[in-house]
Amino acid sequence: MLLLVGTNTTEAHPVIGYRMKQAARRGAKLIVVDPRRIELAEEADYWLRIQPGTDIPLLNGLMNIIIKEGLHDEAFIAERTDNFEALKETVEKYPPELVSEMTGVPVDDLYAVARLYATTDKAMTFYTLGITEHICGTSNVMSIANLAMLTGHLGRPHTGVNPIRGQNNVQGACDMGALPNVFSGYQRVTDPAINEKFEKAWGVPLSDQLGLMIPDMFDKANEGKLKSMYILGENPVLTDPNSNHIRSGLANLEFLVVHELFLTETAEYADVILPAASFAETDGTFTNTERRVQRVRKAITPLPELTTWQAIIALSNRMGYAMNYSDPGEIWDEMASYSPSMAGINYDRIDAKGIQWPCPTLEHPGTGYLHSGTFSRGKGLFQAIDHVPPGESPDEEYPFLLSTGRILYHYNVTTPYSPGIQSLWSEERAEVNPDDADRLGVHTGDMVKVASRRGEITTKIQVTDRVPPGLIWMSFHHTASPTNAITSDAVDPITKTGEYKVCGVRVEKL
Amino acid sequence: MGLIKLIIDGKEVEVSSGTTVLNAAEQAGIHIPRFCYDKELSSCGACRICVVEIEGMRNLVASCVTEAAPGMVVNTETTAVVEARKMVLELLIADHPQDCMTCEKMGDCSLATYCHRYGVKKSSFEGVQHSYPLDDNNPFIVRDMNKCILCGLCVRACNELPGKDNLHFANRGFDRKATTCGDVPYVDSDCTFCGTCVTFCPTGALTERSLHGTVRRWELEKVRTTCPFCGTGCNFDLCVHDDKVVGVMATEEAVVNGRSLCIKGKFGVDYVHNEKRLTTPLIKKDGEFVPASWDEALDLIADRFAEIKEKNGPDSFASLSSARCTNEENYLMQKFTRAVMGTNNVDHCART
Numbered sequence: 001m002l003l004l005v006g007t008n009t010t011e012a013h014p015v016i017g018y019r020m021k022q023a024a025r026r027g028a029k030l031i032v033v034d035p036r037r038i039e040l041a042e043e044a045d046y047w048l049r050i051q052p053g054t055d056i057p058l059l060n061g062l063m064n065i066i067i068k069e070g071l072h073d074e075a076f077i078a079e080r081t082d083n084f085e086a087l088k089e090t091v092e093k094y095p096p097e098l099v100s101e102m103t104g105v106p107v108d109d110l111y112a113v114a115r116l117y118a119t120t121d122k123a124m125t126f127y128t129l130g131i132t133e134h135i136c137g138t139s140n141v142m143s144i145a146n147l148a149m150l151t152g153h154l155g156r157p158h159t160g161v162n163p164i165r166g167q168n169n170v171q172g173a174c175d176m177g178a179l180p181n182v183f184s185g186y187q188r189v190t191d192p193a194i195n196e197k198f199e200k201a202w203g204v205p206l207s208d209q210l211g212l213m214i215p216d217m218f219d220k221a222n223e224g225k226l227k228s229m230y231i232l233g234e235n236p237v238l239t240d241p242n243s244n245h246i247r248s249g250l251a252n253l254e255f256l257v258v259h260e261l262f263l264t265e266t267a268e269y270a271d272v273i274l275p276a277a278s279f280a281e282t283d284g285t286f287t288n289t290e291r292r293v294q295r296v297r298k299a300i301t302p303l304p305e306l307t308t309w310q311a312i313i314a315l316s317n318r319m320g321y322a323m324n325y326s327d328p329g330e331i332w333d334e335m336a337s338y339s340p341s342m343a344g345i346n347y348d349r350i351d352a353k354g355i356q357w358p359c360p361t362l363e364h365p366g367t368g369y370l371h372s373g374t375f376s377r378g379k380g381l382f383q384a385i386d387h388v389p390p391g392e393s394p395d396e397e398y399p400f401l402l403s404t405g406r407i408l409y410h411y412n413v414t415t416p417y418s419p420g421i422q423s424l425w426s427e428e429r430a431e432v433n434p435d436d437a438d439r440l441g442v443h444t445g446d447m448v449k450v451a452s453r454r455g456e457i458t459t460k461i462q463v464t465d466r467v468p469p470g471l472i473w474m475s476f477h478h479t480a481s482p483t484n485a486i487t488s489d490a491v492d493p494i495t496k497t498g499e500y501k502v503c504g505v506r507v508e509k510l
Numbered sequence: 511m512g513l514i515k516l517i518i519d520g521k522e523v524e525v526s527s528g529t530t531v532l533n534a535a536e537q538a539g540i541h542i543p544r545f546c547y548d549k550e551l552s553s554c555g556a557c558r559i560c561v562v563e564i565e566g567m568r569n570l571v572a573s574c575v576t577e578a579a580p581g582m583v584v585n586t587e588t589t590a591v592v593e594a595r596k597m598v599l600e601l602l603i604a605d606h607p608q609d610c611m612t613c614e615k616m617g618d619c620s621l622a623t624y625c626h627r628y629g630v631k632k633s634s635f636e637g638v639q640h641s642y643p644l645d646d647n648n649p650f651i652v653r654d655m656n657k658c659i660l661c662g663l664c665v666r667a668c669n670e671l672p673g674k675d676n677l678h679f680a681n682r683g684f685d686r687k688a689t690t691c692g693d694v695p696y697v698d699s700d701c702t703f704c705g706t707c708v709t710f711c712p713t714g715a716l717t718e719r720s721l722h723g724t725v726r727r728w729e730l731e732k733v734r735t736t737c738p739f740c741g742t743g744c745n746f747d748l749c750v751h752d753d754k755v756v757g758v759m760a761t762e763e764a765v766v767n768g769r770s771l772c773i774k775g776k777f778g779v780d781y782v783h784n785e786k787r788l789t790t791p792l793i794k795k796d797g798e799f800v801p802a803s804w805d806e807a808l809d810l811i812a813d814r815f816a817e818i819k820e821k822n823g824p825d826s827f828a829s830l831s832s833a834r835c836t837n838e839e840n841y842l843m844q845k846f847t848r849a850v851m852g853t854n855n856v857d858h859c860a861r862t
Contacts, residue, residue, distance in 0.1 A: 012740060013740050013742050014672070014704065014740075014742075014772030014773075014774075015742045015744055015766070015767045015771065016742050018671055018672045018673055018770055021672075021673035022670070022671070022673060025673065043673075164741060164742075165741035166740065166741055166833070167739075167740065167833035167834055167859070168736070168737060168738050168739055168740060168741060168743070168833070168834060169741075169832075169833050169834060169835065169837065169840070170741060170833035170858070170859070170860050171741060172833075172836070172837040173831055173833045173835070173837075173840045173858045173860060174858075174860050175837065176831075176837050176840035176841040176844060177840075177841070177844045177856075178831035178832075178840045178843055178844045178856055178857065178858045179844075179856070179857060179858070179860065180854050180855060180856060180857050181854070183844070183848075184841060184844070189848075189854050198848075202845065202848075202849045204849045204852075205852075206848055206849065206852075207824065207825075207848070207852060207853055207854050209825075209854060210854060211825075211828070211847075211853060211854030211855040211856055211857070212825075212828055212855045212857065213857050214830065214858075217828045217830075217855065217857065225826065226826060226828055226855075227818045227822050227826040227827070228814065228815060228818045228819075228826065228827050228828075229827070229828050229829065229830070230811075230815075230827075230828075230830070230843075230846075230847075231829070231830040232829070232830060232831055232832045232835060232839070232843055233831075233832030233833075233834045234830045234833075234834075234858065234859055236830070236859075239859065240859075254814075254818055255814045255815070257811050257815075260788060261781075261788065262784070262787065262788060263786065263788060263792075263799075270792075270794065271793070271794050271814070272791065272792070272793050272794070272802075272807050272810055272811055273788060273791065273792040273799065274791050274807060274811075275787070275788035275789050275790060275791060276788070276835075278738070278781075278782045279735065279736075279738040279782075279834075279836075280733075280748055280755050280779065280782045281782075282836060282839075284836025284837060284838045284839065285736075285836055285837045285838065286736045286738075286743060286836060286837065287743075287837060288736075288741055288742060288743025288766065289741040289742060289743065290743070290766075292743055292765075292766065293837070294736045294745060295734070295735065295736065296735050296736050296738075297734060297735045298733075299731075299733035299735065299748040299750045299755060300750060300753050300754060300755060300782075301753050303787055303789045304787075304788065304789050304790065305789075305804065306804055308836075308839045309836070309838050309839050309842055311804070311808070312839065312842040312846055313842065314804070314808055315808050315846070316842075316846050318808055318809065318811075319812045319815065319816060319850050321846075321849055321850045323842070323845075328836065331838040331841055331842060332837065332838055332841075335837070335838075352763075353763075353765045354743070354765065354766075408702055408772065408773065409774075410774075411739040411740060411774050411778070414738075414739070414781055414834070415739070415774060415778050415781065417781035417784045417786065418774075418777070418778040418779070418780050418781040418784070419780055419784065420649035420650055420720075420777050420778065420780050421649075421773065421774070421777065421778050424649060424697075424703070
């Protein structure tokens with residue numbers, strides 16, 4: 001059984017979506033939770049069209065039914081979890097009738113899905129940004145974990161809580177320590193023993209203070225406290241929420257270096273732009289959503305002469321810190337030698353096929369799934385979580401709910417540079433429900449103005465019942481309709497992830 | 511599942527029960543020709559090129575849909591089998607353009623391979639030939655239905671792998687056609703251009719537009735790599751010619767995705783050669799970007815980073831690394847930020 005919450009898999013992760021569809025057609029039960037009638041909703045046994053931002057009430061409501069009907073996995077709860085009583089107390093406040101009212105999901109569907117999920121031997125839950133890009137993203141994820149622990153759908157093959165990672169190497173960038181709190185292999189910068197290990201390895205004193213997360217960086221840049229930045233392969237002006245704040249932050253820097261394939265909206269603000277080499281021009285590795293480290297191979301001569309790794313080395317050497325690597329394999333080996341979870345992986349071993357970490361030794365085959373027998377913290381901790389309404393909901397002045405996401409034809413902001421794809425799909429096609437379109441007097445192909453408290457943009461629309469009335473849905477791939485100029489800057493307090501999925505907007509015919 | 515023994519071309523072969531004769535032969539190192547069969551798809555036994563002779567059976571049987579049985583005696587290249595295969599080939603080429611010398615698929619065409627194997631140079635049959643118009647008004651796929659042999663691999667691949675259900679057979683008899691709903695061009699159909707049909711097509715009926723007019727297939731250099739778009743981690747081969755990426759081909763050796771890809775992996779990597787690519791460092795002077803050498807640019811960056819750090823402390827610097835770059839580049843970015851700039855202000859878009 002597959003439970004999909006907030007993932008439009010056939011568009012954002014197409015090949016995984018194919019497999020889900022194949023599974024559903026072979027008889028696996030498929031439950032899709034999504035405000036939009038996405039492709040997989042058509043294949044689903046149950047499609048729960050929830051009101052955006054009501055994931056917690058939905059999940060609590062399912063748990064309410066499961067506990068009330070005694071369908072929870074008592075043995076798993078007793079052996080492997082803590083804090084069940086607190087969870088029970090909280091979800092008691094979410095009876096099906098109330099949950100139905102909050103989420104828009106019929107009571108009968110709540111019962112059916114709760115029973116199906118709880119009584120199925122193996123159920124996998126998948127989520128992506130539909131869960132995390134909320135002011136309560138962390139709580140949403142923990143609620144999914146609650147549901148999985150409650151029913152013992154963890155730590156066995158074909159179960160578990162599966163976030164499908166977005167970019168090709170977002171998993172790897174995290175694994176490598178491109179985060180303000182950890183070195184490679186999730187080793188904390190605040191842990192004195194770890195810090196000392198890396199000071200010794202790298203031969204320099206290191207800071208043991210947590211660094212800034214992206215939104216903090218731009219806040220500090222706006223305040224004038226952050227003076228210089230080096231931005232590699234990101235285009236926050238187009239991809240981060242409330243882009244006007246990003247623009248003013250970048251403009252306020254004393255010195256900005258952007259290392260990019262193209263002269264992006266972000267690069268416009270740079271003092272120096274370094275040309276980057278593409279994936280086809282470099283050797284290295286990407287780590288996919290299942291933690292599988294796979295080879296990337298140089299196929300053509302780097303267009304900018306220096307590959308990206310060579311340029312970073314050259315800069316470092318100029319600044320008096322010697323980096324000596326003759327190829328990316330040596331960089332990997334250094335990283336692996338200080339990162340126990342990846343110590344057993346090297347280029348020879350992954351030449352033909354990748355290996356999933358944890359892989360601590362050269363003999364270790366890699367790890368297909370996590371949490372077998374025990375969780376990272378020992379016992380799984382149930383979290384009692386209450387509903388958190390979105391940071392900004394539609395109101396009289398901004399009556400539409402704007403939600404955003406990716407489409408099949410594009411991947412963030414690189415694909416618009418593909419002449420082929422661009423010739424097929426080159427502009428935003430905001431989805432508007434037929435009822436709303438009637439009221440606004442607009443048709444597919446018309447231009448509208450979409451305004452929020454933070455700005456306004458224009459876009460073409462597509463009239464479709466994929467979206468419910470009151471909701472307008474947009475992607476964010478196109479420079480001419482920069483959706484993130486209007487998205488909310490409300491963030492999850494823990495991850496600082498922006499609430500891209502919900503904000504209030506006004507839509508006007510042009 | 512039990513094991514059974516049978517004899518194929520005089521060789522004793524042991525296979526698990528339920529194995530087809532075609533696959534049993536494959537396990538014994540005997541390649542039986544096939545058009546409509548593919549191990550990843552359901553079998554339909556339609557093309558009849560895989561026929562074999564089985565002792566005790568009255569007719570030749572299609573080996574792709576016949577289960578091996580204990581004690582079965584199979585012969586895969588008898589005179590009768592070869593005659594039958596030649597007949598199939600002659601019937602196919604009777605309605606197939608004989609323009610192999612300019613065909614994009616030359617060198618990678620099953621029809622040509624088997625005609626070569628059985629010495630079929632021309633057809634004994636003369637009759638009407640199709641002259642379908644070329645469907646090439648989309649950026650990615652050239653569809654020449656005159657070269658279609660109706661094996662149906664594209665139909666089953668589209669329905670069974672991506673599950674898009676965009677292709678079906680239309681019409682009957684001579685007019686039979688593997689096509690879209692309403693027989694409209696791909697671009698007007700529900701096609702999402704994942705390219706699966708192209709990957710499975712055994713002839714020149716479905717080909718990658720980007721490869722047209724580049725180079726013969728055997729001259730393409732193939733470099734196995736991992737897709738640069740989403741987190742699925744599909745593997746594929748970059749097709750390289752003259753130091754340029756000219757196409758992408760799926761490979762069944764890809765652990766994650768097999769021969770499945772999506773529009774972005776199959777056709778979207780042409781961004782690599784977009785004319786807007788930056789190829790030289792640029793330094794902003796009086797509000798304008800001016801091309802500079804790597805030495806100039808790196809010297810300037812090194813000086814300015816050092817100067818600002820000296821004046822305002824290490825935490826006045828921050829770096830954004832990239833979820834699109836390699837692990838090795840990310841490792842170096844965080845090492846640069848921490849070891850050279852002295853701050854933990856390094857992040858990337860993982861949470862946004």
